[in-house]
Amino acid sequence: METLQRNWYPIASSSDLPFRHTFHGQLLGREFAVWRADDGYVNVWENRCLHRGVRLSIGINDGAELKCQYHGWRYANRTAGCTYIPAHPADAPARTICNRTYPAVEQYGLIWSGESPDGEPPQIAEFDSGVPFALRPIPVNAPADLVASKLGEYTFQPSARIDGDGATVQSEIGPAGCISLMSAEDDVASRVLFFVQPVDSNRSVIRGVLCECPEPPDEHAVLMHHNQRVSALRDLIEAEAVKLPTPEPMQPVIHRVSEELASMPQQTLSGRTAPLRVQVSRKWDAADGIAGIELTAVNGQLPTFQPGAHIDVHMPNGLVRQYSLTNGPGETQSYTIGVKLEPDSRGGSQCMHEDVRQGDVLAISEPRNNFPLRRDAIETLFVAGGIGITPLLSMARALGHSNLPHELHYFAQSGQHMAFPDVLASLDEALVPHLGLDPQATGKQLDKLLGGYEPAMHLYVCGPGPMLEATRRIAAEHGWPDESVHFEYFKNTNEIDDSSSFEIDLARSVMTLQVPAGKTILEVLRDSGVDVPSSCEQGACGTCMTTVLEGEPDHQDVYLNESEKSSGDCIMTCVSRAKSDRLVLDI
């Protein structure tokens, strides 16, 4: 038995895997769900959903994932990792539910696999000279060794003499234990190789492959010929098999799931909550490398948003990411976000790009606005770099709708990289693209743009860190005061120093807590049952901002501007700490 597990066997014909089909295979008593993704990859998986054991061969092949019929769990092409559990769209399980996969190689018109096969599937020299042609597989109720021994008696006509009856047939054991038969009549000959797939102890499939594909008009006749002959042989084999004692069915080991998966994950009660359920009603290419995603409420009405607001998206893979809403005023039937596929994605943008589909339900937070837009400016300048366009798009649309003076300067690699072109088109003259500029040219351009500061002008910047720094520096050089320069970073790239330890007093809660090295103020608060809102938890979004009544904060965020930082009266509890021994917080 052991050696059978280490062999390669054909388990399906290539033609068994047409577009978006799922094929039910079996080998050595174990069932397989076999399916081809749209990228051509052939998946051979254990034929049961890890949730309740329902066969995945009755599942839905959507070209990229296999969806279980019972509860809609989805498993990814190649990895067989579960990407989505519809019963808990807000669930963020930090665990990998992965189905068991088996090797799959497609060659000679067959799909080859095995329980735990050694090396590579057999390379058959006989198939090298022509185009191998797989015959119709014939199932037989008999043990594989009996079938193999009887195949030596198989006779057939060469493909070019299919109507004749005088062929002589020679059989031998071929490569990888197959049965190799050569049929010759006059000056023509054909070779067929038979592989026997042991489905179970008393069931087999005869898989024949002709070394040379017949010419098209004869193809059908040749197939018929072998079909009739192999079927007749099957009857003989089965008649013999019933005389033998029936072997016990094979008992493939069903592997247990890990202990971690067997215990039920508990819902986290504190931390970032995601009370809203939205459905991905549309997903499209909003620009090169940027996915536009439209989210519609599953129940009722989505909460009101303001320009500059962001939402937390809780992804099927357990990650939480912030995305700005791009919506214009009055667009309250859905939220639209733009997601750039980050080349160094830690799984967030990759999940949004590859796993999230139209129709999926996602859990999101209510929109929060930590990047508010003033509408009392004599003129507003927006400076967007790359995907930083998203919050500014919403802002520019709001000002445009009210005919308030503004300009949107959009720095992008090229026209193809400009997101939401249809929305951009509606901005008319307010939009000023700056395409393909290097950092130096960008600096020059910014220098020109920021030259004419006057009181009651406001500047809003969103983009990659270096560009943001440059904009803030140039604005300061041109006399823009801190309170007129509003910015939002994508992320905090500062290295966080969490080595200090200090005490926090919560003025309103009347609690004194110790913040040890290695723990954030936010974590200490939560551990003590004090629920504080948070979002990005890396000092970029501003959600966890807390008023400081006493003590000196050690700011490590990128949300506060310099004058806010030096005033010392607020702190981002997710990353910032204390320089003094004690901080008194207004909580």
Add this chain to the structure above:
Amino acid sequence: MAMQRSQIELEHELRDDWHVIADIESFAGSDRCRTRLFGVDLIATKTEEAMYEVTRQDTGKAIEWAARYGFLWASLGTPARDIVDIPEARESDRYLVTGGSIAVNVSGLRLVENFLDMGHFPFIHTDYLGVEPHTEVPPYKVEISADDEIWATDCSFFQPVASPTAKGGFMVDYIYRVIRAYTVSLYKSNPTQQDRMDSIYLFVQPVDEENCVAHPFLCYLKDGMDEATVRWFMQLIFAQDKPILENQFPKRLPLDPRAETPIRADASSVLYRRWLRSHKISYGAIAAAD
């Protein structure tokens, strides 16, 4: 591969209990009915009006029977308790609906677990008991009651067609109850009489370890309903479950906690499997390795 076990091994809790073996309507066209319980072939004969005889085919011996709620019940042993009491069945303003019995090639314990499960509504009972994208199973409570039943309360699920009188979808509240290993019920709020509940009992006949017959029994308030619609709905729902259940592998319910992957929505089935383990019920189950 149906594993047959002798009656000696059958747990007393199952042997000395009542099980539905037929819908009384099965005798409408004939006086005899062949069936099977725990792998034992039975012949039920109607001897006179409301009188029956149930005999084992292997020994030829007569066994105890009872007729209640429109079903014929039997026991392979000596019943240690009465048939499950259903107070709603005594309320005259309810339809008591049978006629939905359906054979399913899977362990009856799997069928019970499916009955407790809300997560499959949008996928298996699409447009009736659920519809995508309303797939979330909100948290609910599940506990073992003082009389050793499992109660799942505060259950709710979005239902597109909660009843024939309902317009549009809304959240429907459910209570689930595991009364015995092969007997389960649910209660859901009646759309017109908000303070009363419609109930569905499911008596599962263990034909053998890998085959069962589901015998649903519905106690629906007549108000705004007609009996044929209730029966049609019941037959439709159970027919939708059958092909999925018959594709579960293995066919017996694995009691090893590491055999399958539960999620929070499965809290009631997790408790059910634990409850079966503590009751040492293994008929229709794959015992957990100790």
